[in-house]
Amino acid sequence: MTSQPLPFYERVDRALHDQTLQTALGRTANHFVGARSAALAALADPDALRDQARAIRAGALARLDTLLEQLADTVAARGGQVCWAEDGAAACRYIADLARDRGVKTIVKSKSMVSEEIQLNHALEQAGAEVVETDLGEYIVQLAGETPSHIVAPAIHKTREQVSKLFEQHLGMPPTDDIPTMTQVARQALRQRFLKADMGISGANFGVAESGAVVLVTNEGNGRLVTSVPRIHVAVMGIERVVASLADLGVLLQVLARSATGQRLSVYTTIVSGPARAGEPDGPDEFHLVLLDNGRSGILGSPYAEALLCIRCGACLNACPVYHSIGGHAYGGVYSGPIGAVLTPLLQPEVPDAYQLPHASSLCGACQAACPVRIALPDMLLRLRADAAASSSPAERAAIAGWRTMMNHPPLYRAGGMLAAAATRLAARGGMLKRLPPPLDAWTRARDFPAFAPRSFAELWEAQQHTSNDGE
Structure with a gap:
């Protein structure tokens, strides 16, 4: 390690x-x-x-x-x-x-x-x-x-x-x-x-x-x-x-x-x-x-048994756009790239932040396409993400539960979108979106946080449909 x-x-x-x-x-x-x-x-x-x-x-x-x-x-x-x-x-x-x-x-x-x-x-x-x-x-x-x-x-x-x-x-x-x-x-x-x-x-x-x-x-x-x-x-x-x-x-x-x-x-x-x-x-x-x-x-008796098929050829690393960008040492363990993002949390859980490695993937599937024994690496990366979410903090679980509730209730979702659009436009005028407070500051360290659009895609689509129908 x-x-x-x-x-x-x-x-x-x-x-x-x-x-x-x-x-x-x-x-x-x-x-x-x-x-x-x-x-x-x-x-x-x-x-x-x-x-x-x-x-x-x-x-x-x-x-x-x-x-x-x-x-x-x-x-x-x-x-x-x-x-x-x-x-x-x-x-x-x-x-x-x-x-x-x-x-x-x-x-x-x-x-x-x-x-x-x-x-x-x-x-x-x-x-x-x-x-x-x-x-x-x-x-x-x-x-x-x-x-x-x-x-x-x-x-x-x-x-x-x-x-x-x-x-x-x-x-x-x-x-x-x-x-x-x-x-x-x-x-x-x-x-x-x-x-x-x-x-x-x-x-x-x-x-x-x-x-x-x-x-x-x-x-x-x-x-x-x-x-x-x-x-x-x-x-x-x-x-x-x-x-x-x-x-x-x-x-x-x-x-x-x-x-x-x-x-x-x-x-x-x-x-x-x-x-x-x-x-x-x-x-x-x-x-x-x-x-x-x-x-x-x-691992053999777990949902990740397929990872043991690996013959250590490195093809998944060579195909991975994330590995091409950050190299191997950023993964922190002995095994890097897509196979490392699976094996390290399983074989070396003591590696700092090992649970975050499955997120170092775009899930593009290039790793599985390159693997000579066709290991379903994207599936296992998603499963490891789910495992990490199950052991997340109470605050994270509460946030996910709130999001799930909104997604399951369209009126709540639309109201939340309207509120977010108004709040972020107001914050943008005051320059507050350039540097968000913790824990959201990690986002604005690397990129801008744009204000929500005044109208949602669903509203724009509905308006477009009305315009098309009126023109017939």
Whole structure:
């Protein structure tokens, strides 16, 4: 979780006025969307593939208990060890204890949003280990002392000019904003980290029940180094990410890369099946799989179970006009964009103002249209808004009840409109609408409050109808 001292609407306001952030978002806003559309259009029947992917994910959730037990048994049979972590604290404790017991001093990590969710790096540093992110975007964010702002592209909020300054400061790079040069500098710095690390930690895009395999999808190759060079490999996986078979995995991989980056397949698809066997020259001595619940089983039996279908491709973020305007950090939690506005109140309710995130949506439906497994995100955002309204303050409930009464009684509604029109016109003449008193002052800080029109639309329409009838 990211601790945010500012209220949600102030974080949004700050993001909207951050010109550097707006520049960074503007440079990438349309790239992923166009690449995704082109990649899906190249398929013979993209809609059928998405339907198949959704059915696979829904089927796995329906048999989640059985598939997880099969996965754990198969991992154990292949020489791995499994930790069932009820929450983030249990997962962090298991990994930190493992690091202490094995004398681990240096840890390398591949990109893992679930480890961000449980604040694993902080727990390991508290245990005395040095943790180095090896995904380029995560490495940039770590050097900056920040958190990821996108599920797939963690440093999307950074311009190359900002990255250049970071590398000059932390890596001694000569001034340049040439991207291949900066990438080479980071690669040289990270290569030594891989060779010295005692433990590698990865996430898991999927876990395959029938084979006990953990699947990592990357574009940089760091995932393979993290899982094979250190003597210990720990994979952290949300329990919802299990699939039944390699055949199911093949379908999901087709939609994952296309939806995330517009590629037919990511550059590296790494399938790890436990520690190195006798006679194998590569691979870790130990493999540990941490199966994390952290609230997921509670979501499974709720009206929000569909959110667990998510394969973390980031397509909904890329399609969302709100995300394009404010970036990821304004959401305050680990997961941003439309899926974050659903998951954060459910998985991280301790995030300040988490209940307000469902309102960070225009409900345009672009997120659901882009989702490779067709998650009904707008429906869940509306349901979360309703949940928040049910727990609102007495004053808010009274205001809503009054509005409902007026809407159900046309004479009251017309009288209220006439009164509001007269009152606001009078207030406008006195300049009072330029700065409304609390709690309405939040509106006039950002926009004018116009006076109501002298005549309502219904009155204008009625007059128009009379004029038309008189002219016949």
